[in-house]
Amino acid sequence: MPKRFLEHSVWYLSTFKYVSFRVQHARDEQRHNHREHTWPDSFPDCTPALREVVTRWLNEEFIKTSRAKCLILIGGTGTGKTSFAKSLPGQNNYFQGRWRLDTWKDSARYLIFDDIPWDKFEQLGFPPKKALLTQNGITIATDKYKPCTEINIQQPAIVLLNPEDAGSLIAEPANTAERRFVRYWRHRAIVYRLGPDEYFHRPDHDGNDSPMDD
Numbered sequence: 001m002p003k004r005f006l007e008h009s010v011w012y013l014s015t016f017k018y019v020s021f022r023v024q025h026a027r028d029e030q031r032h033n034h035r036e037h038t039w040p041d042s043f044p045d046c047t048p049a050l051r052e053v054v055t056r057w058l059n060e061e062f063i064k065t066s067r068a069k070c071l072i073l074i075g076g077t078g079t080g081k082t083s084f085a086k087s088l089p090g091q092n093n094y095f096q097g098r099w100r101l102d103t104w105k106d107s108a109r110y111l112i113f114d115d116i117p118w119d120k121f122e123q124l125g126f127p128p129k130k131a132l133l134t135q136n137g138i139t140i141a142t143d144k145y146k147p148c149t150e151i152n153i154q155q156p157a158i159v160l161l162n163p164e165d166a167g168s169l170i171a172e173p174a175n176t177a178e179r180r181f182v183r184y185w186r187h188r189a190i191v192y193r194l195g196p197d198e199y200f201h202r203p204d205h206d207g208n209d210s211p212m213d214d
Helices: 002-007 009-033 048-060 081-086 176-188
Strands: 070-074 092-096 110-114 137-143 146-153 157-161 189-193
Touching: 048 070, 048 189, 081 092, 081 110, 081 157, 176 189
Parallel strands: 070 157, 070 189, 092 110, 110 157
Antiparallel strands: 137 146
């Protein structure tokens, strides 16, 4: 038996990987079919200018498999940013706070980076933003206590920021390097700052937590 296993070990390994992939895919599909919110139906009160911006991004960038502009939304809590991002079709790679290589899936439809200070991505272990947010393709990534691994970044990205975490993204450039930085992200991203009266869902003015408070 051991000899036969060794002779066919590659076939067994391939079969195991395929079955594992199908099981994971089925679980992902089940989660997708039970998502809590769906754009645009779950957001009837989304303010007009915000709706126009995200609809244009979905129509022009979300469909791309290379060089899509990332969508960066800057706004306070309670405006529905996270609920919107998670409501789009397909599985997502969702990151909040820090990088976790073990949750990355090449098969994901899109990426969400939530509540991560713009100037601290790399400090928190993420691959360089210029690779992560621009559909860079094959990229070397690592994580604490993990070896370097190739990941395929072919998904459009959504970045959700609180105003105090936007940092150099919205700061007035003071030198040539900072001006180049601003020009780069102006070309590679759609950056939208929510006004004080803009939201994906209408805030709860009674002081209670909204069911989509994010």
